């Protein structure tokens with residue numbers, strides 16, 4: 052089974068075309084219906100992102116009223132003899148300026164200022180209960196997608212760890228979390244898109260229609276078009292989640308168990324976990340604090356008491372979804388799976404919560420960090436895909452080597468099947 056691991060660390064940088072400066076007021080005369088803002092606070096917001104590593108001031112910020120509005124602006128940029136740049140911004144949670152632009156206009160896709168409609172089509176979001184999919188605006192946040200679908204007892208299948216990200220923003224990358232081994236990343240769970248192309252055309256695309264555009268835009272880093280509508284696949288929403296963490300001091304046992312668990316993806320639901328992720332603990336603070344408030348203070352952990360190899364521990368994170376009809380068998384199913392794993396004895400930490408609280412878990416950490424002034428700070432994060440053949444070299448060189456026990460930042464390891 053081909054496997055790779057996504058390590059959350061990374062930075063990639065790509066930004067659209069650069070042209071000559073144009074007076075933004077000119078753009079107002081180009082027939083844009085939405086609000087083209089020169090407000091310094093809008094410009095400041097659009098010139099920064101979550102990474103706080105890169106700053107670039109646009110000439111103006113468009114709060115689009117519709118998909119046609121975006122098409123009109125991009126067409127004007129394409130046809131303009133002066134030339135100006137256009138960059139879509141979802142929720143601005145990139146790390147290194149991916150949604151910024153200097154000589155042009157940032158299109159603020161998220162937020163409530165635009166009507167965000169396509170003329171002649173129903174207002175979004177729109178849940179298709181029978182077909183099990185939802186149509187959403189490209190700037191919709193995943194937390195709001197979840198809220199809309201839960202009203203129908205449905206939910207998207209594949210997630211990111213954090214839900215205050217836009218649909219267009221994560222579909223331009225991949226959208227990876229612990230469900231990806233089973234359902235694929237978020238980009239593998241999209242039926243159809245409406246996209247504004249670089250020429251300013253508004254096209255619908257899917258595996259059947261405008262296929263090249265569909266495949267280019269998904270994971271296209273915002274370089275092949277602007278997603279205005281996405282049709283996302285849904286499943287019946289589980290009610291509760293049994294969330295388990297087990298610890299390893301041996302890296303190869305840890306990755307072997309991750310690989311084993313994701314190799315079960317074709318098994319029936321009762322014989323596999325629903326979420327497989329993991330993280331590296333090079334500092335005691337991490338396991339007892341960051342992302343851990345659901346477990347502590349009931350389960351404080353001391354690395355020194357666990358015989359960590361080179362001061363480093365590895366935490367496998369797994370969940371089992373259940374509802375009333377499967378509540379009686381969940382313990383048995385979890386135990387049967389845990390028996391096959393090789394973690395440190397007496398290192399099983401378990402909690403149980405509502406499905407929605409599990410999916411929205413990082414927001415709880417966000418609120419805690421915000422209250423301490425530790426959220427709006429620089430985030431020099433890096434994401435890497437590492438093939439299975441090199442993951443143990445990575446452990447020796449980076450986790451035990453370069454990092455040693457000198458960082459308290461999150462180091463996540465998402466095991467993935469290549470065929471998903």
Ligand SMILES: Cc1cc2nc3c(=O)[nH]c(=O)nc-3n(C[C@H](O)[C@H](O)[C@H](O)COP(=O)(O)OP(=O)(O)OC[C@H]3O[C@@H](n4cnc5c(N)ncnc54)[C@H](O)[C@@H]3O)c2cc1C
Nearest residue numbers: 141142143144145189211212213217219220226227273278
């Ligand atoms: C706390 C935190 C946790 C995270 N966890 C995960 C995780 O678990 N898994 C994961 O995969 N990622 C994760 N990410 C990374 C995140 O998915 C990406 O940074 C994503 O791009 C952010 O979405 P955004 O809406 O803020 O996008 P932005 O930063 O606004 O934009 C990102 C890119 O997408 C383009 N873009 C934005 N909207 C559109 C659109 N409608 N059409 C076309 N292009 C568009 C932009 O031009 C830019 O290139 C996390 C980020 C943070 C800050």
